[in-house]
């Protein structure tokens with residue numbers, strides 16, 4: 534088995550008295566494409582920053598490419614591309630100046646790709662970055678993160694300010710990158726349709742932990758909602774949630790094996806397929 538790209542073990546992170554990550558464990562395998570989901574304020578940005586060593590953790594360990602995330606070697610830093618939620622571009626530079634500046638640090642800088650994206654995404658290269666629109670800044674941030682061909686790409690709501698065609702184009706670019714170079718990608722998003730187009734796995738952050746991480750196909754295929762009489766509902770091996778919805782009835786979110794599904798159908802239980810949006814609501818409640 535290949536070593537993980539990232540490994541967080543028993544990580545705790547608080548801001549003042551407010552605890553955000555609580556005994557969080559997360560392993561990121563090479564080549565995985567993970568969509569990170571969680572409600573507003575769940576701690577996604579904090580988690581991504583802790584993963585990258587940009588934020589100090591209170592307790593636990595955070596390893597990236599086998600090194601302590603707080604003390605990454607420059608070779609490892611070259612392997613990481615990051616698009617933060619808030620633009621961290623050098624606003625007093627033009628796009629051209631900023632990209633040339635970064636180019637000097639990265640031996641694997643792909644200038645042909647930079648030029649292609651600049652032209653395709655219509656980025657004014659000679660205007661100060663401070664004068665660009667939010668969407669143009671976001672595109673520029675993406676170009677900067679893709680340009681040095683990182684092995685790990687971390688994107689914190691990368692498409693939030695992009696128009697639909699910008700989003701589609703960006704996703705296409707990302708998919709090409711993942712396929713051509715087997716880039717490991719972690720991205721947080723609230724746009725579930727985007728996630729369904731690109732993510733191979735989804736990770737749900739809730740109550741300060743990764744509550745569930747699964748290949749998306751499996752999750753959508755095997756997870757169902759069962760509603761029935763509280764007293765007679767059986768228990769299942771992989772129950773994700775169980776809620777009382779009326780005096781007599783309960784609703785179960787459950788992952789069923791094929792034989793469990795057959796048994797449940799045989800017992801005439803009320804079984805419904807469930808989509809990603811429902812899963813999001815249930816698993817991040």
Ligand SMILES: Nc1ncnc2c1ncn2[C@@H]1O[C@H](COP(=O)(O)OP(=O)(O)OP(=O)(O)O)[C@@H](O)[C@H]1O
Pocket residue numbers: 548549551553571572573574575576577578579580618
């Ligand atoms: N620098 C900070 N100082 C104090 N509290 C912070 C700081 N950064 C984040 N927090 C708090 O930590 C919690 C998690 O914030 P975070 O931005 O990580 O959530 P998120 O899941 O990324 O949210 P969103 O989906 O809204 O972007 C929030 O309650 C937030 O107020």
